[in-house]
Amino acid sequence: MEQKSLEKATEILAALLLGEPVEAKNGKHAGLYEAYHESGEVNDALELMLKKLNLRVYEYNYALYLTVGEKNRVFGYSNEDLKRLMGLRLNKELYLCYYLIYQAAACFYQDSATYNYREYIKLEDLLEATNHALSGMVSDLHRFSNETPEETSFTALAISWDELPVIANEDTQGVRAGRGSKSGFVKLVFNFLVSQGLFTEVGERYYPTGRMHALIRRYFEEEKGRLYELQMRSSKGGEDGAAY
């Protein structure tokens, strides 16, 4: 392998790790994209480094996007990291944020191949979508709920969502990110998603970025087998649990 190819591959990796766009059109790294695309050696060198670092790169719409996958001990976040990053204190708040992130993605994608052709979502859309999605569980709560549910259960998640007021204070103008209300939580999650390069905000409208599309389509497409297995195992576990 030539020294030059290795150099290029390292440059690509560095740019991706720093979150700089590596894409064909404009952008300062257009040359890097070209090298990736045209040189087999650069491609191989990059793949090799990625494999060793437990990272993956996807090409989508003439651009490269990096994912750290799951449980990456170097580049991944622990629960504590995420809580710190989002300004949360409790695990159940983090799980609620997870759910909101899933809902935000589900507004655009039903599955990894079906795009809803929606351009953007607003804060209240996500709030409404979450209300609807949890309404089944919340109405179950109307019927009966026993004792304190486990922290990691969906029942606990539905309760903590249901018990939040829509807005913390009527008098203030606009919505502020915070843990005290539904809208505050949604805003907090959107701020986080924007900081992660998954959405861009224009006038309170949130547009999914190429990175978001790329990861949803490619990563989950590739990982569906493993995730499906996980899903089967968890539902089986649920049944087993019910039997005892």
Added chain:
Amino acid sequence: MDGTYQMLHDIIDFHNDRMRNLRRYYPFFCLQNTAFHLFKEGKYSFLDMGYITLAVLRFFIEENQFNDRAVQYREITDFLSGLLIRDFSLELPEEEEKELIDYIFDKIKNDGKPFVMEYFDPVKKTKASVRMKLIEATLSGSTVLYTVTADAIEFYLDTKEIRDESKINIQQILLEKMIHTKNFKGGIDVIRRINSEVNRLRLQKREVLALLGSNVFDGVKALEEFNQTGMRWFAEEQKLFSHNMELMERARAKAEETVTGEKDTEALKGIYQLETELKKAMANHGELLSDCMDLQVRADEMIHKYKYSRLRGAFDFRGFVSAAKEAQDVTLLAHLVEPLLAPKLQKQFSLLQTDELLSVPPETPEAAEVLGEEKEEMYRFDDEIEEERISGNYAAIVKTLFDELLAAETVSLSGLNRKLELKFFDGIFKNSDYYSFLVHICQKKDYDLDAVKKKQDTFFEGILATLMKEPEMHRYEGLKFRLVMKPEAEELVHQIAGLERDATFVTTEILFERIKEEEAG
């Protein structure tokens, strides 16, 4: 026996249903008991929260159901302010009034949380709870809109109106009665209630659709329930509507024929109004019917689409989350979120951890490891062992020699040999140290033990110097002697006992002569 069984069945198995129905009343009594005496030191304890709650509900029903619009916070404050002045003659300065109204409204919406009523579930024999909200809030743009919940409407209607599976039918019968008794104004109220019920059903339809969108299985269940409770009354309702319309037309014709005085004109006006309202209600009802048809079609579509998407080779997010819901494990969501995150590059100490520093319990002092007193291990190498042996053997021979020299002036080697043999038996002649001793001692002609202590010229002198440090050697201090080899090279042959062959050794005879003081001087 049967009677008792039936009674127990009623008590235990239906208890949950009863509590579910009772929960509608729970918020009211909670609020009724919310004494104002905790607020502003009981300044407003004359206000009746129960009355205010019912009034607010009615206001919401008016706005949400009849006018079909959500309520903003400002409108609620206007309404409550009017109520306080009208019913309680309470005119307050603006600031204080706002504070009071905020307090009242916060109580009614329970700070956005549901009212939770706990009770004992006799079937599962555990504590269970039921929940209910009166007012729901939604966000539209940057304003919050309030709507009354379906449960709250039901509660409100429960307090006076009659409940049945189809409220529309009951209201129609009521309407029929009102037309017969010519109470047209009351009839308009009834029609409004019919409209509100129709609106409620349409709302429910929307909920079913939303549920279908998020979870097909739950959605299908809700759809079935909706069909059973809502839609099966349609035919009957339609029949009653046309029946009432007929009645109205007859009443109008009759009134038009007999109209004479002002009173009749008033009545006729009432009839017209009622007729228009009834027509509106029928149109509304018709819309509900088409809505429901639409619901059925869209539900079928959604179910079909869902079946199709399950067969495709894509990753199904919703399927994954429903499985996680079934397993009641939110941590599975991390599998969906983690891959989307950007690489974590900053590794730094978080300031938030300083908070934790305060809450972390002090560490229990660790007991120091106790080290027993261990003797330092002495390593002895082979040559050291050897040296030790040599110096030990030399010491024995040297002591014998010196003792002899102290006793006699001259000691011959053969004499020394005899002495040694007496002391150590002839085994000593089998010892190689004896021979090496002879070799070493012959390296110098004369020895001065005092000088040896200061300076050692040979290996043998080195050993001598070490020996001289021992206290028992003090008696040899100052001893000087010389070695004289016999010039005629007399050979000394010594027989060694116990050895069979060649058991002799031959050395040159040596004389050890003590040097006297004066001689040395």
